[in-house]
Amino acid sequence: MKNNSSNNCEKVENTSSIKSFEDIPEAYQEYLETICLLSLNNEVGQNQEISNLAIANKMQIKPSSVSNMLKKLSSKKLIEWEPRTKKIKLxxxxxxxxxxxxxxxxxxxxxxENTLKITDxxxxxxxxxELEHHIKKPIYEAFKEHIDSNLMNALNVDLENKTNINIIKSKLSNLNMFPEFN
Structure with a gap:
């Protein structure tokens, strides 16, 4: 499958100091993932605004810790956030x-689950x-080589359309993505 930077965000044009996926500290990634997941669990449609409390509850941390990170994410232009409004949007x-x-x-x-047959x-x-934050470009590209391009495009479309994460996971659950390892 050809590399499509609009789908995998390897190199991104922006005004922040974030130039690629590798530039994002793991702690920032956790928050971006959480906010994105919370928006996927909302109604289908535009990027949903998420509250500080919703993030704190999902991550099982104090709201004050969330506020500190939101300041950092906002300064990097990764979220839109006004501290007093309690509305966070990617x-x-x-x-x-x-x-x-x-x-x-x-x-x-x-x-x-499907290749290593770990059923738990x-x-x-x-x-x-633990591993999701350490998938650098060569590893990401190697995984993509083993995944049907239609599936990869469908994953991106589902995520763009805010399809509920459980529906996306169910689409992947019975895949045999890596047959040479079976």
Whole structure:
């Protein structure tokens, strides 16, 4: 499959210091992923505004910790946020990067379950959570080589259309993405 930077966010044009996926600290990635997931769990449509409290509850942390990170994400132009309004919305760049992290997670989780045959969903989810932030361009491209281009495009469309994450996961659950390892 050809590299399409609009789908995988390897190089992005913006005014912040974030130039590629690799430039984002893991802590920032966790927040982008959480905000993106919260918007996917809302109604289908435009990028939803998310509250500080919703992020804190999802991440099981204090709202004050969320506020500190939101300041950083806002300064990097990854979110739109006014501290007193309690409404957080991903920028176009933030949403692309959040989707990239989700795709990394789903690919790894599917590989663990379908190829490595690890049937414990809690374990596969935990491993995917740990690895999703470390998928650099060569590894991402290698995974993409084993994934049908229609599936990869469908993943991106589902994420763009704010399809509920459980529906996206169910589409991946029975895939045989890596037959040479079976």
């Amino acid at each position: 920028t176009q760049l933030g949403e692309k990067l959040g989707r990239r992290i989700i795709i990394n997670h789903l690919i790894i989780e599917s590989f663990i 969903p809690i374990l596969s989810h935990k491993i995917a959570c």
